[in-house]
Amino acid sequence: MFTRLLALFTLGVISPAADAEITLPARPPEAATGEEFAARLTPLDLAAREAAVIVEVKRGNVPGFWRRFVEVKIAGASFFGSPEYLCIGADDDFLLMPVTPATAQLLADFLGCVLPTRKMVDAIYRAAPLKLTPSPLPPSAAMTTVPVFAEHNAIVREQRMAALASHPPGTLVAGHKKDVVLTPQLATSPGKVAIYGWHRPDGVAIQPLYLGHTASWVDYSHGVRLVRREMTVNGAPTTVAAVLADAKLSTLLSDEGVITEPRYREVRAATLPTYPSEIFEELNFEPGVRVVLNSPAQLDPTKPVRLILYALPAGNTIEQTIGRQTKPGDDWHFDIQHIGAQTRWLRAHIAEANLVVAYLQSAERSFVLWRRAHPDHPQRSGEIVDALRRKFAQPKIVLTGHSAGGSFTFSYLDSLEHLPDDIERIAFLDSNYAYDAAKAHGAKLTSWLGASETHRLCVLAYQDYIALLDGKTFVSENGGTWGRSQAMLRDLTAKFPFARNDHAGLQRHVALGGRVEFLLKENPEKAILHTRQVELNGFIHAMLAGTARAGQGYEYLGTRAYTDWIGNE
Numbered sequence: 249m250f251t252r253l254l255a256l257f258t259l260g261v262i263s264p265a266a267d268a269e270i271t272l273p274a275r276p277p278e279a280a281t282g283e284e285f286a287a288r289l290t291p292l293d294l295a296a297r298e299a300a301v302i303v304e305v306k307r308g309n310v311p312g313f314w315r316r317f318v319e320v321k322i323a324g325a326s327f328f329g330s331p332e333y334l335c336i337g338a339d340d341d342f343l344l345m346p347v348t349p350a351t352a353q354l355l356a357d358f359l360g361c362v363l364p365t366r367k368m369v370d371a372i373y374r375a376a377p378l379k380l381t382p383s384p385l386p387p388s389a390a391m392t393t394v395p396v397f398a399e400h401n402a403i404v405r406e407q408r409m410a411a412l413a414s415h416p417p418g419t420l421v422a423g424h425k426k427d428v429v430l431t432p433q434l435a436t437s438p439g440k441v442a443i444y445g446w447h448r449p450d451g452v453a454i455q456p457l458y459l460g461h462t463a464s465w466v467d468y469s470h471g472v473r474l475v476r477r478e479m480t481v482n483g484a485p486t487t488v489a490a491v492l493a494d495a496k497l498s499t500l501l502s503d504e505g506v507i508t509e510p511r512y513r514e515v516r517a518a519t520l521p522t523y524p525s526e527i528f529e530e531l532n533f534e535p536g537v538r539v540v541l542n543s544p545a546q547l548d549p550t551k552p553v554r555l556i557l558y559a560l561p562a563g564n565t566i567e568q569t570i571g572r573q574t575k576p577g578d579d580w581h582f583d584i585q586h587i588g589a590q591t592r593w594l595r596a597h598i599a600e601a602n603l604v605v606a607y608l609q610s611a612e613r614s615f616v617l618w619r620r621a622h623p624d625h626p627q628r629s630g631e632i633v634d635a636l637r638r639k640f641a642q643p644k645i646v647l648t649g650h651s652a653g654g655s656f657t658f659s660y661l662d663s664l665e666h667l668p669d670d671i672e673r674i675a676f677l678d679s680n681y682a683y684d685a686a687k688a689h690g691a692k693l694t695s696w697l698g699a700s701e702t703h704r705l706c707v708l709a710y711q712d713y714i715a716l717l718d719g720k721t722f723v724s725e726n727g728g729t730w731g732r733s734q735a736m737l738r739d740l741t742a743k744f745p746f747a748r749n750d751h752a753g754l755q756r757h758v759a760l761g762g763r764v765e766f767l768l769k770e771n772p773e774k775a776i777l778h779t780r781q782v783e784l785n786g787f788i789h790a791m792l793a794g795t796a797r798a799g800q801g802y803e804y805l806g807t808r809a810y811t812d813w814i815g816n817e
Contacts, residue, residue, distance in 0.1 A: 268317045268328040268476055270359050273308035275338070280309065282337030286398040294464065297394070298351045304336050305355055311339045313417035317476055320420070322371040325500045327479040327488060329364065329372050331420050333471030339417055344401050344425065346470035349441045349463050349512040352428050357638045361474040362430070362488045362510055366444045366457055367503045368475065369427045373447045376422035378415040380407045382446045382454055383424070384469065391467040400468040423447045425471025426455045430492075430510045432502075438513070439463050443470060463512070477641060487641050493549030508546050511639075521572050521588065523815040533632045535622050536611030540566045541639070542588065543604040544595065553643040554601040554672070555636065556791070558587060559653030561679075561779075562614035566607040569650075573816045584779045585650065590787040592813035597801060601644070606636050608649070608656060615655040616681075629656055630663035637670070644672040648790060650782050654679025661689055667696040675706040675790035676729075678781050683732040690739030697744070697764060704763045706793040708781050708804075709733040711771035730768065737766055754805070762794045767804065785809050 280288060285304065289297050304310075314335060317328035334355070335342040347355075349363075356362055364372065373379065383403045390396050404424045415421070427445040434442060441463045446454040455469075477487050481497060491497045492507040513529045520528045520540065529541040547553065560569050564581055571586035587605065595603050610618035619625045637643060647657045654676050661667070674693070683689050697703050709729035713721060725731050737746070737757055744759040757766040767789075769777060789804040802809035 268319075270315050270317060270361070270476070272305070272310065272315060272359070275308045275310065275312065279304070279307070280337065281341035282335070282343035282401070283341055283398075285309075285336050286343050286394055286401075289394045292394075294348070294466070298347055301336065301345055301347055301351060302354065305334075306358065309336055311335060311337065311342050311417070313339060314342075316418055317474075318375075318418075318420040320368075320372055320375045322368075323500055325479060325481045325491070327368070327501075328476040329368075329420070330474045331418050333425050333473055343398065344404060344471060346397060346425075346466045346468060347472055348466055349428055352472045353512040355472075356474055356511075358635065359474060360477050360638060362477055363428060363512070364473055364475050365430050365492070365502045365504070365507070365510075368501055369429060369445045369473070370447075370453075372420070372473065373422040373445070373451065376420045378408075378411055378419050378421040379447070379449065380404065380411075380421060380424040381449055383407070384446075384454075391469075392465070396468045423449075426469050428470060428472050429457070430507060430512075431457060431459070432504050432507050433457075433459055434512065435509070441465060441512075489641055490549060508549060520567060521570055521815045523588070523592070531635075533628075533635065535628060536618070537628075537632060538566065538609045538611075539632070539636065540607045540609075541604060541636075542570070542591065542607070544602060547602045551599075552601050553640040554603050554646060555640060555643040556591075556603065556605045556646040556648060557608060557633065557636065557656075558605055558787075559608045559615055559649030559656035559679075560610075560613075561585075561649070561651030561653055562616065564609075564613070566609050569607060569609075571814065573814050585782050585787070586808070586810060586814060587782075587787055588815060589810040589813040590785070593788060593802075593810040594791055596813070597797065604640070604643075608632070608653070614652045615649075615659070616652045619655055619659060619682075625659045626663035629659035633660055643670065645670050646673040646675065646791065647671060648673075648675040648677060648787075649679050650677040651679050651778065652681070653677075655682045658682040658684075658687075658689065661692055662687060664692070666699075667692060669700060671696065672702060673704045673706070673791070675708075675793070677708050677786055677790055678710065678712075678729045678778055680707060680709070680729055680732045680736060681727070683736050685735065685739055690736065693736075694740060694743040697740075697760060701763070704794040705765070706790045707733050707736065707766045707768075708786055708790060709766075710769035710777040710781060712776075712778070714771055714774050715776050716774045717776060733766060733768055740764065762798075765793045769805065781805070783808070 314330060314332055318331050320327055320329050333344050335344050337343055352363060385400055426443045429442050429444045431442045437459045439462055440459045441461050442459050444455055444457045479488055489510050491501055492510050495506055498506045525545045527543055527545050531539040568581035569585050570588035572582050574583045591605050612618050622628060649656060711730050712723050712728040713725040713730055746757045746759045749756045753770040755768040784805045785802045788802050792798045
């Protein structure tokens with residue numbers, strides 16, 4: 249009976265209500281069923297278990313009916329929720345999979361979704377044509393283990409099968425799990441999970457809103473219901489985040505008031521610095537890329553997010569790149585870039601956007617070595633950029649980095665035929681060693697620059713081929729950033745006319761009304777100016793070049809403008 253109904257549903261004989269598809273690869277023919285997946289997960293610890301869940305979802309091992317989200321209407325608003333809680337496996341054999349809020353958030357970001365609020369859970373329950381009766385299991389030490397997950401899954405499956413004739417796969421179903429939810433209380437309860445729901449047939453939830461568990465607590469009763477990021481209010485398109493952040497509209501989706509940041513954040517690593525009104529979130533990507541997101545504690549929902557991807561120089565950690573007030577005995581790397589303080593300066597002087605910096609560090613401590621170790625680096629870099637992009641609603645993206653960090657930007661460039669329009673700025677801070685016209689880098693940059701008047705390119709370099717280290721040169725005339733900048737400049741000049749202005753040994757080459765700027769420092773002293781270009785307001789200038797704010801309140805290669813913004817820890 250199940251197979252026949254499923255076939256009718258798939259062929260369109262049984263039609264779902266208004267819905268919206270999510271984008272995932274087709275389910276691999278050899279993918280594990282729910283029962284097989286449960287057996288595979290049983291011996292794993294929590295971290296390995298959740299890593300396996302992420303892999304299966306990303307490769308498309310979810311039921312076909314789960315991909316078709318169902319419309320839920322509430323007081324003139326309309327959003328789309330998954331018809332079932334997160335599940336792994338086939339249409340006729342799947343495992344309802346409880347996960348931590350961190351994994352739930354990662355999957356939500358990947359799929360362009362958000363988690364629901366308490367009020368949205370209530371709306372989903374009311375809208376669900378199929379309401380299952382809660383079936384709690386006796387509390388025990390085993391309730392967080394996969395065998396108990398599977399035991400409860402079997403109970404729910406039996407309930408579901410009994411209603412299959414009248415409610416085929418893809419029907420919105422509710423009542424059989426507690427939801428992992430969003431609440432403004434998460435802002436003051438870091439490291440916690442918020443759960444709510446498990447409605448009885450009378451519509452009353454067994455589980456009131458509860459934040460007593462740590463974020464690592466996952467038991468059989470938890471379910472992850474995803475909601476598409478896009479929604480409508482009175483027929484006008486908007487997003488769940490925008491509605492929740494609006495003082496008037498938030499009541500449509502929240503009975504707790506405004507939620508300015510509707511997401512779970514990772515707990516900040518103990519090694520990261522602290523600074524008032526900032527939040528750090530740590531992520532890890534394969535193969536071997538650690539990312540730390542630094543953002544204002546409260547994002548202004550009325551302003552766009554400018555997401556700056558800063559790939560680290562060789563040898564530096566993220567903590568060193570962020571920088572801090574140094575004490576006797578501290579590693580000198582903490583005092584050579586101060587991207588954290590320069591970002592704070594920018595936030596104090598730029599009002600039109602929320603500045604978020606993503607620091608990227610490879611396991612090899614060099615993106616040059618990372619590229620050599622991973623021949624598929626273009627694909628990998630593209631996946632990382634896409635994953636970070638999905639964490640925010642339509643962000644404007646800046647690609648930048650220092651030294652070997654420029655190799656990450658070129659890896660991303662190599663992954664694409666054309667740069668997407670949301671790449672707003674590319675800035676090389678003495679980091680364009682990997683520029684190669686044979687790989688169409690110049691052609692891709694000129695095409696991108698010509699595609700929009702909002703696209704900007706900034707290149708900072710110095711005459712490095714004559715610099716001396718222990719009395720010897722260390723880069724060739726063509727291989728250093730001076731040589732690569734000259735090559736890039738020649739290639740762009742073939743497309744755009746440049747004007748040159750020299751002052752105090754600094755060559756300034758400008759095109760497209762300032763949208764393209766090369767600042768090339770001559771070096772008669774044969775000094776090493778590699779990090780000085782960043783330290784002396786280089787990051788600030790790279791973010792403002794080509795705008796009316798360039799040079800206001802700071803001087804490139806002048807004294808530090810950001811001293812008052814340097815953190816203590």
